[in-house]
Amino acid sequence: MLAARTIRISSLVLPRAVASSPRPAVALFSTQSARLQPHPQATYSDKGAMTGHLDTYSEVIVDHNNVKQLFHMYKKATSKEEKGTLVNTIIREIAVHSEAEEVSVYNDLESRGLAGESKELRDEHEQLEKVLYSVDWTKVDSSEFEPKFEHAIQLFIKHSDREEEDILKRLKEKLTPEENDKLAQDFLTKRKAVPERPHPIAPQSGGIIQKVAGALTKPHDKILETLRGQHFLSDDQLAYKHGQSTNVQPIKIDTSLLTHA
Template sequence: MTSTAQKQDVVDLLLRQHEEIKSLFAQVRGATGEQKQQAFQQLVRLLAVHESAEEQVVHPAARDDAGDAVVDARLHEENEAKHVLSQLYDLGVDAPDFDARFAEFEQAVVAHATHEEQEEFPELRRKTDPERLRRMAGAVRAAEAVSPTRPHPSAGESATANMLAGPPVAVFDRMRDAVRDWRQSHRD
């Protein structure tokens, strides 16, 4: 891990990921064919690991700082997003109604990120020791390393559900990803 990453706190890490997510939304919207599929796969992976890590690390800590109502609202949004993302994944980027459904999904995800940035993150920064925020960034990175790479709405949105179901599902997801990537790289 670089010294910059070691100094980065959890809020900075998540804000950077929010920007990356927004960039991937734009890439999917602006692409066609294989490029669109690849950008969508990157977005699916980032959203899956990002939300799983938030549910395991950030939201439990934010309950003390931002309150139950704020965290419960974010968890509800994340659960809805998992269902929609799973549907979009199953639908595929070439489906006739993909773009319209994707645009609605993008609006919901951006609104969710805005809620976190305005309601949850400022309270974390204000009420949490800076060193703890840096350690939380490391915990988020560790959680992301063992998180599923696809949405699994039936797994639930609690930290406990993610810790129990996440690693075995993540192994399966990562094996599927490796096979998919190998097939794509070996097309004639």
């Protein structure tokens, strides 16, 4: 169980998670994560908020927000161990998110007259995964690491901003509350089945071949993580949770933290 404390630094409210018992493959260190402000251009009217249905937009934004939050934590980290755990977690969160989107949300885009947008988003995922794959095999204390990692974050910001401010809002307008709930459920189900590492040369069409490849790859990813002795934050240590709100607002990452921009 995690005991949550809240401290205030300057104008930011920072939640601190303290682990009271060890968990497998989790680095037990104290870390701070800034609560960032909602992105003003990405707000929207949630027509399903009062129905008890899940919201696809919100579930996707949960992942986006966690990656942004983790990056802020990384920039505040001081030890190699802490940075390594945060980078591992960021790579995992982006990989899982991207694969789950491709086999659920992007397929729905195509069925609702947004095939061109789906193709462009898949291409952006492929580019991001190539950079993440290189980041994953570069040591955190290497001189090559920071530029590669920040390039990946830049690609992620550009991609997520486009989804948040345009495409996902257009998709939402085409969904009934029931369809929205079904798609959100499908996205969350797929998150549990897809690989947890970047595989840029794997199929990304969203079809059965990608689903089968993902199912076959996932166990090998776990073995590799164990062999490499990698540590990750657990889901309950992430700031944003799936299935808890139908009105999750995007946060805006502080691009001034990108020293290699």
